[in-house]
Amino acid sequence: MNKVAVVSGGSNGIGKSIVKLLRKKNITVYNLDIQTDECDHYLKCNLANKEEVNECIMQIIRDEHTIDYLVSSAGIHFSGNIEQTTYDDFNRVLQINVGGTFNLLKAVLPYMKKNNAGKIVLLGSDQSKIAKPNSSCYNLSKHAIASLAKTTAIDYAKHNILVNAVCPGTIETPLYHNAIEKYAKKNNIQHIEQLHEEEAKLQPLNRIGQPDEVAELIYFLLSDKNKYITGSLQMIDGGFTAI
Template identity: 40%
Template sequence: MSFQNKVTIITGATTGIGKATRELLTGQGAIVYNLDVQKPGDDDRAGEFIYCDVRKKSDIVQAYQTVMNREGKIDMLFANAGIHLFASMEQTSDEQLEDLIAINIKGTFFTVREVLPYMKAQRKGSIVLMGSDQTFVGKGSSSVYGMTKGATGQLTKSTAIDYAPYNIRVNCVCPGTIDTPLLHKAVTHFASVNAVEEAGVYESLDTIQPLGRIGKPEEIARVVAFLLSDENSFMTGSLVSSDGGYVCQ
């Protein structure tokens, strides 16, 4: 796969899967912009950082304008930014509900919608949305998070249909349990709520995967890179599992 001089935007690329994808693509010649509320450390120089809160459409619009002013094009977008919540419906506060919808649904919607005019003008573009194994299946104590990822799957498919005439491909990567800061936060919360040891939670997460372990961010990054690449020229509207076999059970 060649990404030489491909102008790429990744939201939420300071940590986790976003960071792994940013590092992979910059290492292969892409010009990558990280749109995040958290700035990378001083020793992390892969790509360019632009402060952007995806809950605010104005931040997204301004970030895209900055990229266009500098580069004159946007070839690829990975709408990765998102948050997680471990809670049943009754345990979910109104504020938590609004926050998940604002980031996971509205943030993804605005991130994709605002790049489409640029890609339409180019008559070409590749977009990947961040889904989840919960795009396909339900999990306990995950009603609102699962709802947002189900919505992401449908957004992927409808947008792919609408923009295929413009040679814009839209796909969705659907990771399972991945070793990221988001997972660590969820495990800490789960262990606290259930009064169990975190080590035991991680062990159980390994054992329920058919491959016998949780995934690494770098493994998902390679899937995202393929979905973004020109090697993936006849694939759009697809929800792609990368979950150690979890949802095939």
Template identity: 45%
Template structure:
């Protein structure tokens, strides 16, 4: 895969899967822009401060990239937050925050990027789903809701913009070794009194492949879905979950 001359925006690329994907695409010659609220210095990766839950911030960030590059070829709407809680345990403030980042944040970036790609008559978009785009999990009412919504947003957007040669797909990771997982593990430990290694073992044993994935493994698939080699897929939900959702 070669991304030479391709301009890419990734939201939330300062940590986790976004960071791993940004580094991989940089190594494949892409011009990478990280839109995030937290800056992390990576040589060759351009940082633009952006709060995806704030439409004005998203609009400003995309404008800065477009003014500098005159085009945007690729988008990975990766930014998201997790919440380990059932409905009763979720405050209204927490609920609204998860929706603001995981749903509104994706919608806002699409609203700004799609007209640009339409004018180019070309583009590739990747949304961040989850194994919970397919299946339910306990203590995940708000987070699971958002990932189900992203699955449907992928499909409808793919249909709407196929005539403009814009391909829209959704990558759906399972249990991945990221800061989001660390927070979920800490919450689970506080609720159960279990030790860290006990929780990790439970997570590993829940996967048919019997381990937790590294962010780089998800990044590899993300790169393919954004590449020219992906010439026919659109509207697809792609599980990368060690077999979890096939059980």
């Protein structure tokens, strides 16, 4: 029987690589994203809106009758310390990064529970484990993702549902390029390539990670080869958090 996956934030970056890989493995993939995707099974969805999330999940159940896998990868980045973070910034980051993940879990878990099977991967970050400067709100959201992965894994282990968080470090995505460009503009830096080189040198492997590498790790956690990994934070950061 064909497996069915739900991926949030699958229109670009790591999420896009996940969708592409899962489809290559003959898995039916539904991409829930606010950004348009030309591929089949795209559902426009604001993950921070629980009604929209519930409607999308119910539509998938009507069409497919099951959801085998969930990958929650939608999220936004925000740079700033507490004084630089407005209440609107705080609410927006938490509503999307944490609220969106919570909404997905809330909507999908009852169906996995009914099937007594399921695998879930939440997208954390190296900041699910460590702190970085000027990242109070984003860091908080990624620590919350780690918490959701671990607590959900414990609560639903008896239903044969495995839940893990994959925690990428510096990965070459549109989000990464956007952050670099904002930093360069803010600090009047003309040579952006120099910033890329400096960022690469911060990694023990001396390079920036690629979205496809993260997708491969996620696929392993969803695959039949994973029978006993749950409640884990899987770092994929070129060794950055090992320093």
